[in-house]
Amino acid sequence: KAGVTQTPRYLIKTRGQQVTLSCSPISGHRSVSWYQQTPGQGLQFLFEYFSETQRNKGNFPGRFSGRQFSNSRSEMNVSTLELGDSALYLCASSLHRGIETQYFGPGTRLLVL
């Protein structure tokens, strides 16, 4: 089985722009979670999607949003980018919501200039 895939792998944007990141979970996995990883804050939970519905949300401003499609693929969007949004954005999938074993993708490295 192919692992979790994330596109693009690298992205450079300027302040004020918006960005959309994509995540394809492992085939058959229906739960997708997103995390932000930075040297200063570590790994922080953004949100979780299951059955096309956001089930859980971390402590991030409303500029961060996401969605999940019927095929379980997920996208996250960050509007009005700030310098502090530069980070590695990781997507993780699991078979079902609450199933402990989560598989992470390689991440999308976002640099905001």
Next chain:
Amino acid sequence: QQQVKQSPQSLIVQKGGISIINCAYENTAFDYFPWYQQFPGKGPALLIAIRPDVSEKKEGRFTISFNKSAKQFSLHIMDSQPGDSATYFCAARGGRETSGSRLTFGEGTQLTVNP
């Protein structure tokens, strides 16, 4: 609000030695405690995990020790190898019904195993 504290921040061990990484938590609702290993340029990979009703779990060279009363858990890597050099994260989940798949991570430990 940091709910899982991890130490040390960095660790250097000789090949064949034992690496020990510690984590402490406050939230007694946490019901699942995984450890993840991350290599540069890669996403975290699940290494081993434990539930609070078990005091120890061993998988190969990796062992989790769990102390529920002290709200602490640790990862022991026996016979550490240079290939184990990576960043290790402890994590915790706050109950399946309330947290779903949401994990709270520790700050990470950069492990270097010298040959």
